[in-house]
Structure formats: structure tokens, C-alpha cells
Amino acid sequence: MEDIANIRVYYNGEIIPNTHEGVSFVCECPSSFAIPYSTSFIELQNGLCVNIQSHISKMVSNILYRNPMQVFGGLIQFQIMSITDDASMQQMFYIYRQIRFHVPVIELYVEFEQQSGMGTVSDEVNVDELGDIDWEEENNDSEEEFEANYEVDEENDDGDLAGNLAVQNEADAIISQHPFGVPSFMRTLDLEAMHAPEFPEYANTGEGNVAAEDGEFSVGMEFGSRESVISAIKSYTISRGVDYTVYESEPQTFYAKCKGYGAGCDWLIRASLIRKKACWEIRRYNGKHTCTMGTISQDHAKFDSDTIADAIRPLVEADPSIKVKSVIAEVQGRFNYTVTYRKAWLAKQKAVAKVFGDWEVSYQTLPVWLKAMTVKMPRSRVQIKTLPVYRESEEVQGVRVLHRVFWSFYPCIVAFKHCKPLVQVDGTHLYGKYKGALLVAVAQDGNQYIVPIAFAIVEGETADAWEFFLTNLRRYVVTIDGVGIISDRHTSIDAAIARSNGAWSPPRAWHMYCIRHIGSNFLRRFKAPYLHKLVVNTGYSKTEQEYNKNYQRLKERGEAYTQWCDEIGVEKWVLAFNGGHRWGHMTTNLVECINSVLKGARNLPVTALVRLTFYRLNELFTRKSTEAHERLRNGFTYSEFATKRVEESFRRAGNIVVNRFDRRNEMFEVREMQDGTIYTVNLAQRHYDCGHFQVERLPCRHVLACCANQHLDWQVYVHNVYKMSEICKVYRGEFVPMGDPSTWDRYEGAKVIANWTLRRATKGRPKSTRYLNEMDSRDMRGPHRCTICGREGHSRSRCPERAGPSSAGGH
Structure with missing residues (x-):
């Protein structure tokens, strides 16, 4: 059953009472989005405040529903119905479900009133307030995005209601719900191999705690928990192609019989909690099944998404971006069942939640983890911006909606001071349950290695979002002047830089395009x-x-x-x-950064994403620090990149004629013997006509020829950023272990929740279509030319110089 309603919202417009359809709503620019049937009245109010009229601080004063009523002859007339509480919301959804094939969109007219003042939530993690989200829709057409964004109904494939985890008010309860282990995926870093397989091969795990060689249960067999008993029984049943019926399922007992019990099969099993042993024990077992499945099926009734989630957990731990079709293939290979795409998708989401945390709880955990991190590394920088939550006309205290979050770890802040004075910025869409964008800033050390220095999760690549990111980047990380910043020609980035009050403009900074x-x-x-x-x-x-x-x-x-x-x-x-x-x-070579340092991050809940950057960067800094100090101990003065560049220039400096033009050995004229080209070299100003030195700050072949001619030290013309001593400083900052969550300082700030309006509403399987962009290599060809005359604009058959029939004999 569909659980999503399509809504069109009118505002700042007009209500026309008497049309041929009854009442009508009109406005200049209505907004459209989708909401789940479970949306409450308060959530609807908050969502409308978030996405409409972003330039003012306001609250919803009135919501009117264009209610379709069937009249004589099956015609539909629309009347106004006020939406005032949860009951009227559910009535609206009920009407919509009954008539959605005739009226596929819920139409609302919303009125706002000015809201004076907004509360502030603050803690050791900086939390400021911002008005509203500048809404931006995204289009997801690719297969990868579809698999990450695919959704199922609230009723899951197992017949149970798949509700969200309960939101706990206490921070301690939130911590207990969220897994804070460090999966291997968070530590995996491969800067060299950019095209690793989608996921590695894994050894099949056992299918239950069974001791007998034939895989059968036995009386007295012990299990650690009720869940492990049921899981073992399910695995046993699935592997043998049989089924059972549960006769008793209590907190201390589980009793099941074969579906064919009494009709040729006597299989049954009873397990109970033994308090003295603090374990579950098989108390009764009748031995093997003597039946077979009545019909052959590609699926199994007991092979639910929870069972699959447990089976694929090692795969998800290693790569949460694993494709659903790969999950289906893994299940087919291990269990010989072909599960539906829907069940496999749901199993993957449950596995992700078990390993990396539930999506909703992850939002509540985020400020808890960030505060703990800033206590461990006090000079790290975090900025959170939230939105208020309203109940009717009053702001709900102690609860905020996450709007944006910026973070930069202290080792990254230190690193930038010793990198090239250049920063590259880019953004990428987030996958998963909620929309958004991950903004990233990277620098580069003297050996051409990428160093991520700052991150942000925002609602999309809007001008306000980029302003938030670039403002904090300038305030906390890129604090020096004379820096360059490279980006794409995104209008939002241009707008954010224009608003920076000169912080990202000459002479403090130079903005350049990719x-x-x-x-x-x-x-x-x-x-x-x-x-x-x-x-x-x-x-x-x-x-x-x-x-x-x-x-x-x-x-x-x-x-x-x-x-x-x-x-x-x-x-x-x-x-x-x-x-x-x-x-x-x-x-902007951020592709390497995203593929290596941030591979798979876009598929994770927010807290897991932030933690991934923490552990991946710790791995990066640890590895690169070791490599840099090893090279320094081996006697190398400069980085591998700089050494190769200088050696190449030395090899090419032999065929150059040098003429000195002053006694201070500052001005030279050089001539290439091969082609006779003449260049001017000004060592004092470090300006050379060939342009190579200005590009990389490394002595080119012309500089080396001048130095050799006058016995000058060429090393003074190598920039400090290429020295191994400086590269060691890039990675000298160290990350600090977070420790067990029970040892963290108590978080007493506001509870942060997800913005439900950013929840994805993708339904069904879209067409798999690849759209070629302008960069497709197969289109990099010249214009069509005529094969007769060689000119453009026509083909051989239409060439004016082509000989016609009348000219054949010259008559």
C-alpha cells in the first residue's frame, strides 16, 4: 500500500470560491513535495515553515484543504476543509486514499504570520540559528542513486509494521541505541587503487549454533539469547526447504512445529530460558523432518529481511554502498533462494542501521558525538545550525531540526598551514533516506597528495549553504591571506563569494574556475x-x-x-x-578525494558519515606521517614529486646558451639551441618568460642553466612547501581515540532531529537511462565535412560540385 501523498501548496495567492469545480487556489509559484501518511499536524506545520517564505521568520496560521466531493453523475466539486489537528490530517489522508486515482494531488492553501524572535540553542558544540532552507529539488536517474534511494512501504515484507525507532529524550538512551563500533569500512583507505572491486569475496559464515555433524538440533543445546535461537531455527528451516508454525512465543519460551505436523511429520522444537545458566536451551526436539515442501518456490516464508540483514552484515560493514543486485546475488549463492528486490533493499537498510546506526537516531546522536570529539580535540571546529520546531503556535523547547553542520578536525587545520596556499571546493549529493549535499574543501601537500581540511552537510548546493560553508572555512581553517580557491562555475558558489565581504576576493583571495x-x-x-x-x-x-x-x-x-x-x-x-x-x-580534482578518502560516505546516516571522516583521516595522517618521516630519515631533502621535476629539468638544461646581463647575477637571457627561442630570466623577481616557475615554484631548466653557468645554488629557488621537513609538519597533528561512549561528558543540549521534508519519496523502479553529457569522449569529433569538396555544412550527396547526369558527355 502506498504510504506517500503528493502535496501542492499555494501561498501568497488567492482563494477563488465559485468556479465550475467549486473552490480553487491560485498563486504565482506553488510548491510541490511528498509526505508520508504518518505525518503529524505539527510536522506538517514545521515542514511548511522550513520550505516556504525563507526570507522571513514566520509561523503557520491557517491550513486549508481543497476537499474533493463526489456529486451527482460522478462529478467532483471542491470545498474548503480546515486542517487544524492530527484528526483532520488523518481525515485528509483518508479522503486522498479513496480518490487518489481521480485527484492525484492534495492541494493546500497556507497562510503565515510574522514570528518575532527565535530561540538559541548552544553548547560546547557551537549552535546558531538560521531562518529557512532555500529549497532545491534533485533528480535521481542513475542506477546507483536509485538503489540508494529506493523506498518501501511502512508495512515491511515480513508483515510487521516497520516503524522508526522511538525517539528518546535522554542522551544516554540515544547513545545506547546507536552503534559506536568502528567497522573496517571506516578505516579502509586506498589512495593508490582508485578502481577497487565493488566488494571483496567473503567466506560463508555458519548458519546457526548447531553441534551435530548433520546440522540437526539436540536437546540440551545452549544459545546466548532468544534471538539467536530463533535465528538458528530459521536458518535450519531455510536450508532444508521446510517451514514451521509458531505455537508459543513468550519472553521465556519459543515453541514451534512443522507446518505438516500431524500429517506425516512430527518435527517440533521447544527452547526455554534457563535462568540459572543465564542462557537459552533446547528442551524438546523430535529429530529430523520427515516431510518436504509441497511446492517449489524461489523464496521462503521464513527467509525475511531480518535474516538476510544478519547474513549480509559482513558485506555492509565492508561497503555500505553495496548494490542491491549484489545482495540478491549473494543470497542466491549462499541460500539458493532468489529474493525480491524489495526484500533485499529492506534487508540492506536494516543491515546498515545495525552497523552504522538508525537514520533518525543518527540525527540525535550527532551533537552528542561532536561534543565528545571537541572535548577530546578541543581545537577542532564545529558549527551547527538548526531550525525551531513549533507545536501549533508555540515553539517546542529543547528540540531542534538539523539544518547544516560544518566540521574540521584540528590536525586538518594544522595541516593547511604547511600545504600550498590553495583550496579546492566541491559538493556531492548524499544518498540514503534523506536528501542533502556533502561539501568538501581539500588542500594539497608538497608531494601532490590531497589533504581534506573541512566538511559540511547541508540541504543542497544553494547559495546560503555555500555561504555557510565558505564562511566557516575562512573563519576557522583558511585564515591566511593570499590564497587561491578553485571551484566549478556553480552560480551558488559565485553568489556565496560575492557575499563574503572580501574574504574570498582579491587581495585576500583569488577565486578561479576549474x-x-x-x-x-x-x-x-x-x-x-x-x-x-x-x-x-x-x-x-x-x-x-x-x-x-x-x-x-x-x-x-x-x-x-x-x-x-x-x-x-x-x-x-x-x-x-x-x-x-x-x-x-x-x-578541482576532488574525485580522487571522494573515491579514496570518502568512498561510500554518501550512503551513511549523518553520524556515521562524520565518524567515517574522523577514522579515514586518522588513517591518512598516520600513514602519510610515517612515509614522510621515513623519506626524511633516508636523506631526501625534497618530496618525490619535486625531486623528479628538478631531475627532469636538469636533463633538459644542457642545450641552453646563457648570457648574463648584470654583475649581481640576477638578470639573464637564455636561448634554446634546438629551436632558437629566447627567454628572459629574472632571478631576483623569480619571473621567467617560459612561465614554468610561476606555475609550480620549482626551478625550470632555464633557471638551472643560469645557476650552473654562474655556480649559483639552485635550491634557494625551491619553495619550502616541497621540503620533506615541511611535509612532515603537514601530518604532525594527531587524532585522539574517542574511547567508550560511557566515558564521554554528558550532553545536555537540545535534541536534534531530522528535517522530514528532506526525506526521499522515491517509489517504484525508474527506467535505467544514461544521459550523455557534453564531456562524453565519443562526441569529441569535428564537424561533418563533404568527402568531395572538404567543406562543412553538407554531405557528399548534396555537394554543389558533384557532377550531374547532364555533364557526362560534355554535350
Whole structure:
């Protein structure tokens, strides 16, 4: 049964009482979303406040339902019905279920009134308040996103109501509900192998605590809990293709008989709690089944999602992003049953909840864990923004809705001070039960390794969300001036930087675009894939002369192309004009970061996601610190990257003629013997016509030739960031073990809950469609040309130079 209702909300509009359909609602821009039937009146009010009229602080004063009424002849007329409490909400849902095939959308008209002031919740974890979410819908078409976002009805495949875990008011109760173990997945880090298999092979585990060689139970067999007894009986039944009926299921007893009991099979089993032994024991057992299943089935009645969840738990621990089709294959291989996609999906969600925590409880656990982390590492930075919860017209005290959270661990803050003064930012959608986006900022050490420095979970890539992230990034992590920041051309990022009051603008910072996105934008604008390489090469131009050459080539193909490039601004995307703030980096190479350091994070509940960044970064810093100190002990002065670059430049410095132009050995003219090209080298200003030094801050072959000619020390022209002593400082910060939750300081702040309006409402299986974007390599070809004349715009059959029938004989 469907449990989701589609709603369209009208506001700041007009109610028209007399139309041919009865009452009608109109407004300039109605909002549409989906809500579950279990939504309460208070939740509806809060959701409307969150998603509508975000520029003011307000509360809902009136909700009117456009109620469909069947009249004579089966026609439908609409009347107004006020929604005032949970009872009227359920009546509205009841009407909707009865008539949804004729009226597929619930239409509401909502009125707001101004709310003065908002409460503040604060603790050691900083919590500020923000008005409302700037709503942004997302489209999920890919198979990976579908599997992560697929939902089932509230009634699960086992016939039980699958309600959410009860929300506990006490922080201690929340901690007891949430698993704080550290699965191997949270510690797994592979920076080298970016294309690991979807999941490794696992040895099959045993199917129950059975001692006999034939797998049968025996009287006196002991189990640690009631759950383990039932699990063993289920596994036994499933493996033999038989079934049973439960005759007694009490807290201290479990009694079951074969479904064919009394009709040819006497199988039964009774297990009871033995208090003296503090265990469960098989008290009665009649031996093997003497029956077989009456029909052959691909599924089994006792093979429920809980049983599957226990079976696939090792897989989920290793990779929570495992595909549902892989779960089905694993179950088929181990148990010889083919379960439905629905049951496999539900089993995966239950396994994720058991390993990484329930989705709803995870929101309540988040501030508890963050506070404990900031106590362990006091100079880490956390910022949480929440929204108020209203009951009728009054704000509910002690409960807040999570809006956004920013975090940066202290070792990451220390690391950035010794990295290149460059930060790359990007965002990626979250999968799972709730929508959202994970924003990430990364730096790079002197050996070209990525160092994640800050994270945020936000409602989406909106301007407000990016402003929240970039403001905290500037305040707590990137505190120095003269830094570069690279991003894609997302309008929300541009808007956030424009609002930064100069914090991310010259001379304090230089905002530049990723050349890959420039190329993609160009293809989207002009549909000219054969010019893509030329546009990218223009961006990579290291000198003004090289840029002018590429620019002119592009202009010859059409002035519209160069006009489009001019509107961007050369300092935003051309290497020769960025003032050296790019350090040679033209793209936001966050793909490597997400695939290695953050692989699988997007599939996790919020607390598990944050904890994953903690343990993965601890692994990264521990490993890289060991490698850096080992290289330093082996006598290397510079990083592996810098050493290779300098050695390559030395090999190419032999065919260069050097002329000195002053006695201070600062100004030189060099000439390439191979092609005769002449360059000026200014060692004092560290400016060289070839442009290579300005890009990487490493001596190029021309500098090395000048130093060799005058016996100068070339090492003074190597930037400190490439020294192994500096790289060791990048990873000198250490993470601190969190310890057992029972040892944490008590959290006494507000209870944080999920924003139900961000809950996904995907129903059913969508079409599997791949949409090719402008970057698809198979489209990187030139325009169609005629094979006769070689010109563009027509084919061979329509060529004006093609000889016609009348010209055959020249008559």
C-alpha cells in the first residue's frame, strides 16, 4: 500500500470560491513535495515553515484543504476543509486514499504570520540559528542513486509494521541505541587503487549454533539469547526447504512445529530460558523432518529481511554502498533462494542501521558525538545550525531540526598551514533516506597528495549553504591571506563569494574556475565538441604569447566563441593570468578525494558519515606521517614529486646558451639551441618568460642553466612547501581515540532531529537511462565535412560540385 501523498501548496495567492469545480487556489509559484501518511499536524506545520517564505521568520496560521466531493453523475466539486489537528490530517489522508486515482494531488492553501524572535540553542558544540532552507529539488536517474534511494512501504515484507525507532529524550538512551563500533569500512583507505572491486569475496559464515555433524538440533543445546535461537531455527528451516508454525512465543519460551505436523511429520522444537545458566536451551526436539515442501518456490516464508540483514552484515560493514543486485546475488549463492528486490533493499537498510546506526537516531546522536570529539580535540571546529520546531503556535523547547553542520578536525587545520596556499571546493549529493549535499574543501601537500581540511552537510548546493560553508572555512581553517580557491562555475558558489565581504576576493583571495567545467560549459553553450580541446589548451596557456596564439585560433572559428570566453575573465580560467595562485592546478580534482578518502560516505546516516571522516583521516595522517618521516630519515631533502621535476629539468638544461646581463647575477637571457627561442630570466623577481616557475615554484631548466653557468645554488629557488621537513609538519597533528561512549561528558543540549521534508519519496523502479553529457569522449569529433569538396555544412550527396547526369558527355 502506498504510504506517500503528493502535496501542492499555494501561498501568497488567492482563494477563488465559485468556479465550475467549486473552490480553487491560485498563486504565482506553488510548491510541490511528498509526505508520508504518518505525518503529524505539527510536522506538517514545521515542514511548511522550513520550505516556504525563507526570507522571513514566520509561523503557520491557517491550513486549508481543497476537499474533493463526489456529486451527482460522478462529478467532483471542491470545498474548503480546515486542517487544524492530527484528526483532520488523518481525515485528509483518508479522503486522498479513496480518490487518489481521480485527484492525484492534495492541494493546500497556507497562510503565515510574522514570528518575532527565535530561540538559541548552544553548547560546547557551537549552535546558531538560521531562518529557512532555500529549497532545491534533485533528480535521481542513475542506477546507483536509485538503489540508494529506493523506498518501501511502512508495512515491511515480513508483515510487521516497520516503524522508526522511538525517539528518546535522554542522551544516554540515544547513545545506547546507536552503534559506536568502528567497522573496517571506516578505516579502509586506498589512495593508490582508485578502481577497487565493488566488494571483496567473503567466506560463508555458519548458519546457526548447531553441534551435530548433520546440522540437526539436540536437546540440551545452549544459545546466548532468544534471538539467536530463533535465528538458528530459521536458518535450519531455510536450508532444508521446510517451514514451521509458531505455537508459543513468550519472553521465556519459543515453541514451534512443522507446518505438516500431524500429517506425516512430527518435527517440533521447544527452547526455554534457563535462568540459572543465564542462557537459552533446547528442551524438546523430535529429530529430523520427515516431510518436504509441497511446492517449489524461489523464496521462503521464513527467509525475511531480518535474516538476510544478519547474513549480509559482513558485506555492509565492508561497503555500505553495496548494490542491491549484489545482495540478491549473494543470497542466491549462499541460500539458493532468489529474493525480491524489495526484500533485499529492506534487508540492506536494516543491515546498515545495525552497523552504522538508525537514520533518525543518527540525527540525535550527532551533537552528542561532536561534543565528545571537541572535548577530546578541543581545537577542532564545529558549527551547527538548526531550525525551531513549533507545536501549533508555540515553539517546542529543547528540540531542534538539523539544518547544516560544518566540521574540521584540528590536525586538518594544522595541516593547511604547511600545504600550498590553495583550496579546492566541491559538493556531492548524499544518498540514503534523506536528501542533502556533502561539501568538501581539500588542500594539497608538497608531494601532490590531497589533504581534506573541512566538511559540511547541508540541504543542497544553494547559495546560503555555500555561504555557510565558505564562511566557516575562512573563519576557522583558511585564515591566511593570499590564497587561491578553485571551484566549478556553480552560480551558488559565485553568489556565496560575492557575499563574503572580501574574504574570498582579491587581495585576500583569488577565486578561479576549474578548466574541466569551463570546457563542459562551452560544450553545453555551443554544441561544438571539436573545439573542446582548443578551449582547454587556451586555459592551460602558461604565457601571454601562448594564450594569444590559442585565442586567435579560437576566434578564427567564430567570434561568438571568444566573446563567451571574454565574459568569464582571463584571470578566472587562464593559467598565464592567475598571478601564480593556481600552483599549476587547473581542475578541482576532488574525485580522487571522494573515491579514496570518502568512498561510500554518501550512503551513511549523518553520524556515521562524520565518524567515517574522523577514522579515514586518522588513517591518512598516520600513514602519510610515517612515509614522510621515513623519506626524511633516508636523506631526501625534497618530496618525490619535486625531486623528479628538478631531475627532469636538469636533463633538459644542457642545450641552453646563457648570457648574463648584470654583475649581481640576477638578470639573464637564455636561448634554446634546438629551436632558437629566447627567454628572459629574472632571478631576483623569480619571473621567467617560459612561465614554468610561476606555475609550480620549482626551478625550470632555464633557471638551472643560469645557476650552473654562474655556480649559483639552485635550491634557494625551491619553495619550502616541497621540503620533506615541511611535509612532515603537514601530518604532525594527531587524532585522539574517542574511547567508550560511557566515558564521554554528558550532553545536555537540545535534541536534534531530522528535517522530514528532506526525506526521499522515491517509489517504484525508474527506467535505467544514461544521459550523455557534453564531456562524453565519443562526441569529441569535428564537424561533418563533404568527402568531395572538404567543406562543412553538407554531405557528399548534396555537394554543389558533384557532377550531374547532364555533364557526362560534355554535350
